[in-house]
Every structure is written in C-alpha cells, then in structure tokens.
Amino acid sequence: MVHTEVICSRCGAAYPKGTLYLCPKCQGILTVQYDYSKTDLTRTTLQNRSDKTIWRYRDLLPCSEDAEEISLGEGGTPLHKATRLSAILGTNLMLKDESRNPTGSFKDRAISVAVTWAIEQGAKRLVSASSGNAAAVAAYSAKAGLDCFLLFDSKSPPTKHLQPLVYGAKGLSVKNLFTGTAEDLIELLYTLSQRLDAYNIFCWALINPYTLEGNKTIAYEICEACQWDAPDVVVVPVGGGDNLVAEWKGFKEMLELG
Ligand SMILES: [Zn+2]
Numbered sequence: 204m205v206h207t208e209v210i211c212s213r214c215g216a217a218y219p220k221g222t223l224y225l226c227p228k229c230q231g232i233l234t235v236q237y238d239y240s241k242t243d244l245t246r247t248t249l250q251n252r253s254d255k256t257i258w259r260y261r262d263l264l265p266c267s268e269d270a271e272e273i274s275l276g277e278g279g280t281p282l283h284k285a286t287r288l289s290a291i292l293g294t295n296l297m298l299k300d301e302s303r304n305p306t307g308s309f310k311d312r313a314i315s316v317a318v319t320w321a322i323e324q325g326a327k328r329l330v331s332a333s334s335g336n337a338a339a340v341a342a343y344s345a346k347a348g349l350d351c352f353l354l355f356d357s358k359s360p361p362t363k364h365l366q367p368l369v370y371g372a373k374g375l376s377v378k379n380l381f382t383g384t385a386e387d388l389i390e391l392l393y394t395l396s397q398r399l400d401a402y403n404i405f406c407w408a409l410i411n412p413y414t415l416e417g418n419k420t421i422a423y424e425i426c427e428a429c430q431w432d433a434p435d436v437v438v439v440p441v442g443g444g445d446n447l448v449a450e451w452k453g454f455k456e457m458l459e460l461g
Pocket residue numbers: 211212213214215216226227228229230231
C-alpha cells in the first residue's frame with residue numbers, strides 16, 4: 204500500500220491517513236495522498252490482471268493489501284464508440300456507461316472503496332445522508348453485514364428511498380436536510396455517528412476525502428480503454444462535483460505514473 208497521508212487542498216497542512224472531515228486549521232477539503240514511487244503498477248502489470256472491477260487498481264486505492272474488499276463487481280464499465288453522434292458532431296465521441304454498475308450508479312465505485320476503508324478503520328455500522336442514489340451505501344453495507352442508517356430529506360420522493368430500504372437500510376426522514384449549510388449537515392452527521400457509534404460514510408468529498416478514490420478509477424479505465432492515449436476532453440455531469448474532481452485526480456495520477 205502506498206497511501207501515506209491526507210493533505211488540505213487549501214492550506215497544504217498534512218494529517219495522518221484515516222483523518223476525516225475538513226482541515227481543522229482552515230476548513231479546507233482534504234485529499235488522499237500516495238507515494239507513487241512505491242507502486243509497481245505499470246501498463247504491463249495491468250495487462251496481466253484479469254480482475255475487471257475497480258480493484259484491479261488496488262495499488263492506488265487507500266485500503267491495505269490484506270483488506271478484504273467489499274465488492275459487488277463495480278467498475279469495468281463499457282466505453283462505447285458513439286459512431287453516429289460522432290459523424291453528426293464531427294468528432295470522435297465515446298460514452299462511458301456507468302449505469303452498468305451493480306446499483307446502476309457510478310457511486311458504487313466510491314462506496315466499495317469507502318466501505319472497505321471504513322471496516323479497516325473499525326466501523327461496525329454506517330451512517331449517511333442520501334437524496335436517493337446513495338442506495339449504494341445500503342447495498343454495500345448489506346454485502347459487508349453492517350447495519351446502515353440513512354437520512355432522507357422529508358421532501359424527496361418516497362420512490363427514491365425504496366432502493367436503499369430494499370437493501371435493508373434503516374431510513375430516517377429529516378426536514379430541510381439538504382437546504383441548510385454544509386456545516387449544518389456535517390454537524391448533524393457527526394452527532395448521529397457519535398450517538399449510534401457508527402462510521403460517517405457520507406460520500407461527498409467535502410466530508411469524506413476517500414469518496415474520490417473509488418470514482419477516480421473511471422479515469423483509469425478510460426486511459427486503458429484508449430490504449431493510454433487519453434481523450435482531449437472529458438465531459439462529466441455534476442451535482443456536487445465529486446466525480447469531476449475524482450476524474451481529474453485519476454488522470455493526473457496516471458500522468459504521474461507515466
Ligand atoms: Zn487547511
């Protein structure tokens with residue numbers, strides 16, 4: 204394992220790995236750091252790996268070598284050549300189909316890593332907040348045999364809560380969950396995690412820097428699928444923007460590794 208520490212993206216302060224939440228000094232977002240000189244991950248070693256999930260890049264994920272990964276087969280999604288659209292647009296367009304992940308969302312990548320990491324940190328139950336598609340937290344909790352507590356906004360459609368509840372999560376409806384400040388949400392999740400003796404796995408990079416580590420494998424897969432000739436432009440749909448930052452980190456790391 205080459206994960207070394209977390210560093211504040213605003214002031215540069217370094218903290219021991221496993222530190223969660225914001226930088227205590229300036230409230231900046233923390234980023235997961237690696238010692239790239241200590242990995243033997245190369246184009247050749249990747250060619251010889253049969254694992255098509257995100258765990259084929261285990262060298263650049265934060266979890267220990269001997270940690271049992273909590274996986275439902277996430278990653279390895281197809282990159283389709285959009286031939287007809289490319290002809291219309293006059294470019295070479297490809298589409299990465301993330302709906303092929305186990306719960307139908309790219310978030311499976313983040314949650315697979317985050318749950319594996321949480322168990323390594325001693326988590327016995329998990330708590331998170333969801334607008335709906337963090338159902339992955341419930342699915343991976345079920346896979347790991349951990350209790351999962353999810354906060355939902357009281358105004359979000361009940362149909363969005365169905366998937367996590369089917370996976371066995373315990374849901375709690377909260378008024379104005381996502382309309383307050385980020386600090387309010389952080390405080391609420393922190394308090395709840397303390398009271399329930401649960402690990403806060405909320406997968407938003409502002410709170411959990413390990414969120415990005417699973418999602419960055421999208422960039423790794425694109426590099427591999429394109430025979431290491433990375434696209435000129437990658438268009439990423441955003442809500443909170445985690446996926447965009449994660450893919451930037453993934454491409455940057457691949458560049459650093461050559
Ligand atoms: Zn800082």
